[in-house]
Amino acid sequence: MTFDILVMQIFSGFSLFSVLVLMALGLTIVFGLMGVINMAHGELMAMGSYMTYVTSVVFQRYFPDHMGWYFIIGIGVAFVVTFAFGFLLERCFIRFMYKRPLDTLLATWGLSLVLQQLFRQVFGPKEVTVPTVQWLQGAWKISEGLELPLNRIFIIGLTLVIAAAVFLFLYRSRWGLRIRAVTQNRAMAGAAGINTARVDAVTFALGCGLAGIAGSSFTMLASTGPVSGQQYLVDTFIVVVFGGVESLLGTFLSAFAIGQTQISLEYLTTGSMAKAITLLVVIVLLFLRPNGLFAAKVRR
Amino acid sequence: MLSVNQLNVYYGDSHVLRNLDLELAPAESLAIMGRNGMGKTTLLKSLVGMLPARSGSIRLAGQELTTGKSYERVAAGIGFVPQGRMIFPYLTVEENILTGMQGAPVAPIPDYIYEYFPVLFEMRGRKGGNLSGGQQQQLAIARALVSNPKVLILDEPTEGIQPSIIKDIARALNLLKKERGFSLIVSEQVLSFAMAVADRYLIIEKGEFVHSEVRETVDRERILRYLTI
Numbered sequence: 001m002t003f004d005i006l007v008m009q010i011f012s013g014f015s016l017f018s019v020l021v022l023m024a025l026g027l028t029i030v031f032g033l034m035g036v037i038n039m040a041h042g043e044l045m046a047m048g049s050y051m052t053y054v055t056s057v058v059f060q061r062y063f064p065d066h067m068g069w070y071f072i073i074g075i076g077v078a079f080v081v082t083f084a085f086g087f088l089l090e091r092c093f094i095r096f097m098y099k100r101p102l103d104t105l106l107a108t109w110g111l112s113l114v115l116q117q118l119f120r121q122v123f124g125p126k127e128v129t130v131p132t133v134q135w136l137q138g139a140w141k142i143s144e145g146l147e148l149p150l151n152r153i154f155i156i157g158l159t160l161v162i163a164a165a166v167f168l169f170l171y172r173s174r175w176g177l178r179i180r181a182v183t184q185n186r187a188m189a190g191a192a193g194i195n196t197a198r199v200d201a202v203t204f205a206l207g208c209g210l211a212g213i214a215g216s217s218f219t220m221l222a223s224t225g226p227v228s229g230q231q232y233l234v235d236t237f238i239v240v241v242f243g244g245v246e247s248l249l250g251t252f253l254s255a256f257a258i259g260q261t262q263i264s265l266e267y268l269t270t271g272s273m274a275k276a277i278t279l280l281v282v283i284v285l286l287f288l289r290p291n292g293l294f295a296a297k298v299r300r
Numbered sequence: 301m302l303s304v305n306q307l308n309v310y311y312g313d314s315h316v317l318r319n320l321d322l323e324l325a326p327a328e329s330l331a332i333m334g335r336n337g338m339g340k341t342t343l344l345k346s347l348v349g350m351l352p353a354r355s356g357s358i359r360l361a362g363q364e365l366t367t368g369k370s371y372e373r374v375a376a377g378i379g380f381v382p383q384g385r386m387i388f389p390y391l392t393v394e395e396n397i398l399t400g401m402q403g404a405p406v407a408p409i410p411d412y413i414y415e416y417f418p419v420l421f422e423m424r425g426r427k428g429g430n431l432s433g434g435q436q437q438q439l440a441i442a443r444a445l446v447s448n449p450k451v452l453i454l455d456e457p458t459e460g461i462q463p464s465i466i467k468d469i470a471r472a473l474n475l476l477k478k479e480r481g482f483s484l485i486v487s488e489q490v491l492s493f494a495m496a497v498a499d500r501y502l503i504i505e506k507g508e509f510v511h512s513e514v515r516e517t518v519d520r521e522r523i524l525r526y527l528t529i
Binding site: 190 | 375388399
């Protein structure tokens with residue numbers, strides 16, 4: 001293995017890591033913090049992708065001179081729309097099922113089917129793609145045999161920015177404190193003076209908004225179809241569970257471990273073999289550490 | 301100041317509080333005493349809104365609280381220290397205290413908290429779940445105090461706490477009460493603690509107040525008879 005290939009491999013691992021982190025951040029909040037099993041989380045990502053697609057179409061038609069900006073705006077649109085959708089979803093639907101995980105699972109699975117059909121009706125059964133903006137085309141050429149694609153570098157950068165923002169929001173802001181208090185003990189948080197219903201809605205909406213951002217950035221890597229969300233969902237849950245629910249750092253390291261393992265195994269074996277081995281390792285590790293890699297150690 | 305009229309509360313299907321009346325004057329301290337299962341915790345939880353009232357009314361300084369959510373009652377002036385303390389285990393001590401401060405979004409924790417509970421200052425970076433029972437109790441009181449309550453409610457604060465710490469907590473409560481002028485309701489089975497902090501004692505049995513004493517003329521033997529089986 002030459003040095004160039006090694007660097008490319010590590011870079012691919014980082015790229016997959018950033019994709020996994022983007023997918024998992026929203027679910028870390030919705031499932032990890034709130035304990036809501038949202039089977040429609042993948043569809044929210046797809047919704048983010050479609051919103052970016054819509055933005056690109058609008059820009060092509062009305063502001064063709066500013067096409068370079070559409071992607072940044074598209075990420076914003078995806079976040080706002082999925083955030084608002086998540087807020088409504090929590091208020092009208094999820095909040096009635098907080099203590100009923102099995103019902104939540106079934107109901108949100110139903111919701112995911114409804115959303116898939118909705119996408120099919122609105123955008124058609126065929127997959128849609130967005131144009132890659134000019135400044136993300138091509139690759140960063142380091143040497144003769146070493147090229148790193150710009151869009152992947154952008155996703156890695158975006159992931160780091162979003163993850164830092166989520167971390168600061170959750171662990172350094174008063175809102176984040178309320179979110180953590182409510183998720184640890186809802187009744188007591190209320191008795192401490194926190195408006196728990198509002199916090200629940202905002203928390204859930206934030207998780208959905210992050211799913212939207214993830215979906216938005218995936219448009220650069222793959223096309224979007226009505227069932228795209230389903231492909232993301234399983235990976236997302238594995239990352240969150242493996243990292244240890246309730247732990248942002250755990251999600252990070254779990255995505256990193258899974259990403260790098262998968263890519264190196266892909267080099268050594270084949271794509272599906274790599275996936276199978278990765279999953280096996282995850283299962284064995286979860287068997288040994290049922291609470292995931294990073295369960296917090298305190299008296300309950 | 302706090303007035304409860306004809307309060308009926310059910311715990312599931314069982315009728316726990318029966319037509320309860322209660323008046324609390326400003327700066328008064330009241331101990332509610334009784335054996336297990338007589339309705340002490342149910343009464344206090346229904347005051348802060350953790351249990352709904354089936355009928356009756358709860359008013360604080362003229363404001364109707366009966367149907368309000370917990371956070372609205374806290375904003376109106378109720379501070380609650382629950383049985384078993386219910387510290388947020390994964391939040392640090394400092395963060396636990398901050399959860400009680402809704403009014404001031406960026407204000408620091410007031411100095412008096414750490415003056416009265418210096419151990420919380422030492423432990424401020426530790427996770428709440430890793431504190432001892434006595435430390436957690438002080439933390440729960442601090443968390444309720446920072447919302448500037450008009451009435452501070454403590455549910456069995458001495459449960460599972462060593463006697464020397466119980467004395468410290470009683471002393472701190474008495475000083476804080478004088479300094480900050482809130483009224484106090486405490487449910488208690490330990491008579492010495494109740495005597496140390498309260499001016500008036502109500503005995504609750506099967507969801508009704510059956511006996512009342514005031515500090516000046518208290519008959520300890522009679523209260524003890526109600527507490528022992």
